[in-house]
Amino acid sequence: MLHRIIPNRIRRKTAALLGAAAFTAILAAPMPDVRAAEEPFVLLIQPILSEEKTREAYGPLCAYIERLAGRPCTVLTQPNFLAYWDVIRRNNYDLVLDASHFTDYRVQKMGFSILAKIPDSVSYSLIVPDSHLVFDPTELVARRIATLGPPSIGAARLSAMFPNPLRQPVIIEVASAEEGMDLVVAKKVEAAILPTPLVSQRMSQAGGIAVVLTTEPIPHIALSASPRVAREIQERIRDGLLNAAATPAGRRMLEGIGFEKFDPATPALYANQSNILKTYWGY
Incomplete structure (x- = not known):
């Protein structure tokens, strides 16, 4: 059997090329995402x-x-x-x-x-301006009521108060409970349904609102x-x-x-x- 003899200088050059290729492959390989942790x-x-x-x-x-x-x-x-x-x-x-x-x-x-x-x-409270006499939600049919949008608890509770599709309030969706209370105090809406703890906090600090009813707690x-x-x-x-x-x-x-x-x-x-x-x- 004939064996091919490769000169040392060629072997050294080949080894160097292989080493460089391996190093390049390591650099190109995807690194573990150490940031994941x-x-x-x-x-x-x-x-x-x-x-x-x-x-x-x-x-x-x-x-x-x-x-x-x-x-x-x-x-x-x-x-x-x-x-x-x-x-x-x-x-x-x-x-x-x-x-x-x-x-x-x-x-x-x-x-x-x-x-x-x-x-x-926690519960939700239906509130009105303290100068308005409202005793029952049915008095608010066709009136503006502010609420956090669906599917919030407030929106669900408000919907349950008005089961008749022909006797509905005008829903005014607000981005926050604070905005809803501000609208009530400013009388830009006739009522709002909002979390009771926030309503109580507002009543103790500034007033201007009255509670018509409070929902069952959850x-x-x-x-x-x-x-x-x-x-x-x-x-x-x-x-x-x-x-x-x-x-x-x-x-x-x-x-x-x-x-x-x-x-x-x-x-x-x-x-x-x-x-x-x-x-x-x-x-």
């Missing part, structure tokens, strides 16, 4: 307040979650409930502090886990986590929220968001709350 958690908040005030109000919660999880956190807001409903269904967020019907929807449809809730329950807003969030981190966040009042950092967070504490919560507490969403497109 540092991608911020997205904390979605329902649009009860304006976007700016929502980020301001829940920034302390986001910072506290960042501290607990060891990963950046950013607050995601939307200008209204129509846009919010679209974001909900896209499911491109990690954590969400939300109303009972949306919380149950995510548990049932997306496998979210409820980590903790704000204590007690479980208060809850924080839930996507199944994409590791179970260990979910437990860390849950424990940190439930024990927040026992630590300086936790107390600062609670003071920042305006609540005394977080309570334990289970899916059973929110079961069937999402039923009011069944009439909306995309359910």
